[in-house]
Amino acid sequence: MQPELTPLAPTAALPRPSIMGRVLGGLFFVLALVTFGFGLYNAAHAAGLAGTHGTLAVERCWVEQGSRNSSDTKVCGGTFRSDNGKIIDDQASIRAEVKPGSKVSVQQAGNGYVKVGFGETTRWIAMFFLGWLVVAFGMSFAVTGMFPRSGMQVAMITRAVSGTRVGMVRKWLVRGGLAGSGVCLLLTLSAWLLS
Structure with a gap:
């Protein structure tokens, strides 16, 4: 006599499509646009394509305490002097680890400063490429309109679109996002190690 087979846990069912699923997908698209914009904005400044170039004479460094969800950040400040000498800011600061007394090539970006260089640009x-992953994650919810209530449902919704055109686009966005961000981070690491 064989024991009766019973599932160890109840199987999750796909949620019904609703406006909440489309809103969730839309929120991921908005988050991706913010990620794209923030990444490209700072990349353009780090590459010297935008903003005012100058030098930051670092006088002091400190650690800004992060919130519960983020880690502490090292900030260094001092005096910024633009290359043309027209802008002098004695309250300038950047989020980077540099030694007090050093001079750092920076680009003025709005009210802040971005360190300039190949590694910073990449x-x-x-x-920007991480934004592709955000889009890919939100696509399933936007297209199906399904709002997941558990991690199991997230996987099921993603699997539900896997054989469709949306699934193909999603797959290429994930591959491109992982490859692009991986290459950029390797270039950043190599630039950091060579400096």
């Missing part, structure tokens, strides 16, 4: 471009 680091910000990596963020």
